[in-house]
Each structure stands twice: as C-alpha cells, then as structure tokens.
Amino acid sequence: MSLNIDQIIKKSQEACVLAGVKLTTKRKNVLIVLLSSIRPLSAYEIFERYKDQFNESLPVMSIYRMLDFLIREKFVHKLETANQYIACAHITCDHQHETPQFLICDNCHVVKEVGIKRNIMAKLEQSIQSTGFTLSHQQLELHGICEHCQNKPK
Amino acid sequence: MSLNIDQIIKKSQEACVLAGVKLTTKRKNVLIVLLSSIRPLSAYEIFERYKDQFNESLPVMSIYRMLDFLIREKFVHKLETANQYIACAHITCDHQHETPQFLICDNCHVVKEVGIKRNIMAKLEQSIQSTGFTLSHQQLELHGICEHCQNKPK
DNA sequence: ATATGTTATGTTACAACATAACATTTATAG
DNA sequence: CTATAAATGTTATGTTGTAACATAACATAT
Ligand SMILES: [Zn+2]
Ligand SMILES: [Zn+2]
Ligand SMILES: [Zn+2]
Ligand SMILES: [Zn+2]
Numbered sequence: 001m002s003l004n005i006d007q008i009i010k011k012s013q014e015a016c017v018l019a020g021v022k023l024t025t026k027r028k029n030v031l032i033v034l035l036s037s038i039r040p041l042s043a044y045e046i047f048e049r050y051k052d053q054f055n056e057s058l059p060v061m062s063i064y065r066m067l068d069f070l071i072r073e074k075f076v077h078k079l080e081t082a083n084q085y086i087a088c089a090h091i092t093c094d095h096q097h098e099t100p101q102f103l104i105c106d107n108c109h110v111v112k113e114v115g116i117k118r119n120i121m122a123k124l125e126q127s128i129q130s131t132g133f134t135l136s137h138q139q140l141e142l143h144g145i146c147e148h149c150q151n152k153p154k
Numbered sequence: 155m156s157l158n159i160d161q162i163i164k165k166s167q168e169a170c171v172l173a174g175v176k177l178t179t180k181r182k183n184v185l186i187v188l189l190s191s192i193r194p195l196s197a198y199e200i201f202e203r204y205k206d207q208f209n210e211s212l213p214v215m216s217i218y219r220m221l222d223f224l225i226r227e228k229f230v231h232k233l234e235t236a237n238q239y240i241a242c243a244h245i246t247c248d249h250q251h252e253t254p255q256f257l258i259c260d261n262c263h264v265v266k267e268v269g270i271k272r273n274i275m276a277k278l279e280q281s282i283q284s285t286g287f288t289l290s291h292q293q294l295e296l297h298g299i300c301e302h303c304q305n306k307p308k
Numbered sequence: 309a310t311a312t313g314t315t316a317t318g319t320t321a322c323a324a325c326a327t328a329a330c331a332t333t334t335a336t337a338g
Numbered sequence: 339c340t341a342t343a344a345a346t347g348t349t350a351t352g353t354t355g356t357a358a359c360a361t362a363a364c365a366t367a368t
Contacts, residue, residue: 022335024345024346026345043326059347061327064327065346080234080295081234081295083326083354116281120281123277124274127270132301132304133257133301134298135297136260141235146286176315178316180317198353215317215320215355218355
C-alpha cells in the first residue's frame with residue numbers, strides 16, 4: 001500500500017469517526033482496491049482484485065454492500081454510464097466536494113475527476129430550474145478521448 | 155396510432171429515404187412503441203409492449219438491433235444512466251439536433267429532453283478542452299425531481 | 309431464371325451487472 | 339451477560355446485454 005493510499009485511508013478513517021459510522025477492515029480493503037487501480041472497476045473486477053490483493057474471497061453481494069457504504073460516505077463514485085466504481089479523487093481535500101464531472105476516455109478507459117466550474121454549473125442549474133425541474137445526485141459523465149490517446153498513433 | 159405519432163413516423167420515413175437506409179415495418183413498430191410511451195423503456199419492456207401492441211413476439215436480440223438502427227439514425231436516444239431507450243423529442247424539428255440534455259425524474263421516471271443552451275455547452279467544452287480531453291457522444295443526463303412530483307404530497 | 313451478394317432477422321447460449329430474502333456472526337449498549 | 343442492532347454470509351433470482359452462428363428477404367448481375 002503506497003504512502004499516498006495510506007494517507008487517504010487515514011483521512012477516510014477520520015471522516016468515518018466524525019460521521020459516526022464504521023470503516024471496517026473489509027470496507028477499507030475494498031476502498032484500497034479502488035485506490036490501487038488507475039481505472040474504474042466493475043463490482044466483479046473488484047471481487048477479483050480483492051482476492052488477489054488480500055488472499056480472501058468476499059462474496060460479490062458483500063462487495064455491493066460495501067460499495068453502497070463507500071458511496072454513501074462519499075469515498076467512492078459510481079459511473080452510471082459504465083456500471084463501474086471509482087475512488088473519489090478528493091478524499092483528502094478539505095474543501096466541500098463540488099459537483100463531480102468525470103471525463104471518461106472511451107479508448108483507454110481512464111477517468112479523470114474534475115470539479116465542474118462553479119459558474120458553469122450555476123448557469124446550467126439556472127437553465128434547468130426554469131423548466132421547473134429540481135436537480136439532485138449531481139454528477140456529469142462525459143465521454144471522449146483523453147490527451148494521451150489522441151497523441152498516440154492508432 | 156395517434157395523429158401526432160403518424161406525423162413523426164412519416165418524417166422518419168422521409169429521413170430514411172434521404173439517408174439511404176430502410177425503416178422496415180419492425181423497426182418502425184419499435185419506434186412506435188417508444189413514441190407511445192410517456193416514459194423511457196428498457197429493451198425488455200419494449201419487447202413486452204411490442205407483443206401487446208402488434209400481436210407479434212420479436213426476439214429480444216432483434217429489439218436490440220432495431221434500437222441500434224434507430225439510435226444510429228437519431229430517432230432514439232439511449233439513457234446510459236438508466237439503461238433505457240426513449241424516442242427523440244425532436245424528430246419532426248427541421249433544425250440541427252443540439253447536444254441533448256435529459257432531465258430524468260427519479261420519482262415518476264418521466265424524462266424531458268431539452269437542448270442544452272449553446273453558450274453553456276460552449277463554456278463546458280472549453281473548460282474540458284483545457285484539460286486536453288476531447289468530447290464525443292455528447293449527451294447530458296441529469297437526475298432530479300420533476301415539477302409535477304415536487305408539487306405533489308408524498 | 310438463376311446465381312450471388314447484402315442486409316435484416318432469428319436462435320441459442322452465455323456474460324456481465326445487480327438485487328431480494330433470509331441466516332449467521334459480530335459489535336456494543338444496557 | 340444478555341438484548342439489540344449492525345455487518346456480513348449464503349442462496350437464489352432478476353435484469354441487461356453480447357457473441358456466434360443460421361436463415362430469410364431482397365436486390366442486382368449474369
Ligand atoms: Zn469525488
Ligand atoms: Zn485514453
Ligand atoms: Zn433528441
Ligand atoms: Zn416526477
């Protein structure tokens with residue numbers, strides 16, 4: 001477990017104490033699996049990697065429940081357009097989590113989580129409100145090609 | 155088949171002729187199923203409704219292929235966050251199809267398709283381009299509560 | 309009219325993603 | 339030490355989607 005992951009886990013532990021919930025060993029390990037991956041993973045891929053990384057086979061059902069927990073506590077996001085899960089890129093940031101915006105490369109499948117600029121989001125919200133609709137679960141998922149893949153010969 | 159649906163089908167036929175592709179009876183019927191629904195439908199729901207509406211049981215796999223066709227020709231959109239399909243709200247419009255933005259009610263599941271305002275989309279694109287990422291498949295799916303559901307006692 | 313190619317549709321099997329229902333274990337408050 | 343709730347395990351099943359291959363329908367060339 002890299003130093004960086006170590007720090008993120010520590011931060012998560014603290015956040016859980018504050019929230020009055022428990023980051024059990026298995027929940028923590030699922031989070032470590034996600035933090036160790038450069039790509040988002042499906043629940044079944046997490047299942048496989050958990051086995052490899054921790055020499056222990058967790059039921060897929062339990063993976064889903066632990067993901068539910070981690071998502072509820074905002075340590076993990078679900079990419080709805082890909083049916084995959086990814087660790088939040090801002091666990092160690094102290095500022096409030098902004099509306100996340102995911103740039104998903106359809107070629108190499110890397111995902112970059114960027115906070116959507118406040119003024120753009122405000123405009124978007126405003127334009128939506130005028131239709132009478134109220135947003136929730138705010139999250140944008142945008143598909144395209146990452147810088148790396150663009151500069152690469154096919 | 156309502157008058158309005160009739161008109162949309164006619165327009166679709168014309169568009170197919172122009173594009174040099176064929177809107178076969180079954181493809182047309184799948185489109186009619188979607189046009190007849192106030193909600194987006196899953197492929198399996200389309201399968202059920204097709205049976206009911208046309209007294210004919212189409213293989214689910216064929217449904218998927220007809221959806222592929224209808225999506226390719228821009229008569230239908232897939233809601234990636236819901237794994238559901240919905241007829242485009244602008245088939246009869248003559249203007250170019252803008253980046254579609256779907257407002258999805260998590261309570262009653264109605265979906266409103268609105269064109270995202272050009273200047274907002276431009277800002278968004280610009281902010282994304284600065285990260286080196288190039289967008290494709292542009293489509294926004296936003297979840298929330300529709301006007302109707304907000305004004306309704308739970 | 310026959311052969312050939314092309315597109316559309318059907319069939320079977322299975323992969324991938326997810327939840328329901330209920331049992332058991334573990335933590336912890338009284 | 340129990341009573342209770344929370345976490346995890348187990349089994350079964352539901353939902354969404356694709357791969358691989360076969361056949362049908364239609365168009366075009368011989
Ligand atoms: Zn995040
Ligand atoms: Zn890439
Ligand atoms: Zn549309
Ligand atoms: Zn609603």
